[in-house]
Amino acid sequence: MATHPNDLSAVRAPLETAHGLPNAHYVDPAMFEEEKHAVLFASWAGLAVAADVPENGDAVPLEFAGIPLLLIRDRAGQVRVFENICRHRGMILVSEPKKIEGAIRCPYHSWCYSTAGKLISTPHVGGAGHNTHPAIVKDDLGLNEVRSHIWFDTVFINIDGKADPFEVVHADLLERWREFDQPMYHGGADSRFDLQVETNFKLAVENYCESYHLPWIHPGLNSYSRLEDHYNIAAPGKYSGQGTLVYRQLKGPDDMVFPDFANLSDKWDTGAEYVAVYPNVLLGAQRDHCFVIILEPNTQTTTTEHVHLYYADPKVSEDMRARNAHLWRGVFEEDIFVVEGMQRGRAAPSFDGGRFSPVMDGPTHCFHDWVAGCVQAHRTKAQAAE
Template identity: 65%
Template sequence: MTVFTDLTRVRNPISSANGLPNAHYIDPDIFTEERDAVLFDNWSGLAVTADVPEIGDAKPFTFLGMPLLLLRDKAGAVRVFQNICRHRGMILVAEPRKIEGAIRCPYHSWCYGTDGRLVSTPHVGGPGHNTHKGIDRDTLGLIEVRSHVWMNVVWINVSGTAAPFEEANADLIARWAEFDVPLHHGGADSAFRLDLACNWKLAVENYCESYHLPWVHPGLNSYSRLEDHYHIESAGHFSGQGTWVYRQLIDDAGNRFPDFKGLSDKWDTAAEYISAFPNVLLGVHRDHAFVIILTPDGPERTVENIHLFYADAQTDADLRARNTAQWKEVFREDIFVVEGMQRGRHASGFDGGRFSPAMDGPTHLFHDWVAAQLERRRAAE
């Protein structure tokens, strides 16, 4: 049985607030509570559309213990289903593959269309009898998980209780309306994974603030300095940081990535980095964007899947590789910090920490939002 933590001080104004208690980073029961209240009840990131680029492509995922199947149906729509047969709960697709005809269960060969319909139940009424009055195929299709695509991210609301995506994320969609353009995934050289020995929330907390730049990212800070950054704060929705000094990557021949079309003058030099609550980290620039999807793997482990996108599908491969390597170096610089904070959460006397009222506003907003989700769920139980 979960012991509810005291979140009173987390919800205080930043000048008197404490961070989330240690249990929210190390306790399995609290992890389960947050899974339901924070990650399942809201729009969480699962994957990117480039994971299933063509019709019939299917890729299995495990999201917080739940087996899911991402696929592109015959109409070209990206959909998410529970990756289980409605007969005996067998996993349907074990490895990424192309669905040429139907999705066939390897156990008893029940078959499903890419739209989730149950289309075949061989011998269900006895040998040679493929129907039975007790098996209503119309009600036994795959269980679909509510999903939405924005910024090429496949967002899911497992509980089905969140407001529509466009309503829940209206402020962020409006803020980045200029980037509502085709985003082209850079391909295999523009995706990588980092495995972190920390709770997923620490990755969010670190990403959305610029306070640590001078000490953790000295190379980045050499031209995009702490004083060049500004806070991005939308209480209850997202937080992050922006910089007025973005330096484009240019190769020895003077080549650079083409810009996204139609951007305002602000983006000539600015870039923004936002944590879309709960688990998606986004970055936009005049010539490329990136997405980091955080997949929690228990209280003290997290997988980061990073994807880079461009305005043109035919960008220079060498330049793409350099850009990927540059970002990989930056993101790796954060690993010792988030893992160090995770180890610190085992210090019994730690009270969740304090916030700099001047520098930690984006991080405090995230703590407050997590606490609000938990209080909402607790009040309903």
């Protein structure tokens, strides 16, 4: 029979003998609630991309694991994340994407905030015609800002504010991909799309981490970038994924290709890498374009995949962009029946989390071990606080 969901010792065992996470981690609402705090809120999770707010004053309301947030590019051009609520009575401030022309105005009592989150106006707060009151100190009542960091144009957030700095947590990955620390240009409306998937977000991560499934799920890719051309990437506690030694550029009419990123080493001439940055960001790096996938965990059994494509040049062929988006959408859609099938499989009461191929599944086991470690740490802190 399956192990008790609170017993994670088998998950944290060595790869050769480890089991995957118990079923409850994919189907139980109570476990989903626990993982919100242990996994999503305590780490650097992906929220959006900076390209979602391209101009100063652009604001987009978002929800992350039930929390109302506001992504905004302030007047100085800095991308910020705030709780999308007024400090007066908790009213939602912005209900749809918009340009903030003046101030962020609460629709309830018209308290107003600057795009940097400072409370600047409290009309009639001291009574009719009195816009101040000694008890209401504006400097103490700015918007609640959520700790954020931008890398690879991805807006990472740390909800509980206690994680080590992003640059410390992901120093290895930043060094690994330092050649891509250069301008990246979002392809625009035709280079973004969403996929609604009936699965727990973790299964999307697990599937993305490994190349084991390529011959059967992605026969088109496998026809030129074969299973034997791939290698595992595993950085315990941080990220994992796969790389390929055979990357084939998309070609258009007259053998047109996308411009390459500048000054890349020879490794990228024919290679590419695909990593899952824990807990919910999937990245792809290639010589001529990159992609970012933000996994939005809606419920324990539903996920939205937000896909964004980036290029080395802001002016690439519209036809080529469309071809590329169509190609990647097809690849990512091929994975849907797999992650949805695994989700349905978690209803089997005797499933014990499964076993891993000691050769092929290292990156996936790496993610399971990290999740289990986060949950154990959260439980230890909760017990100590009792």
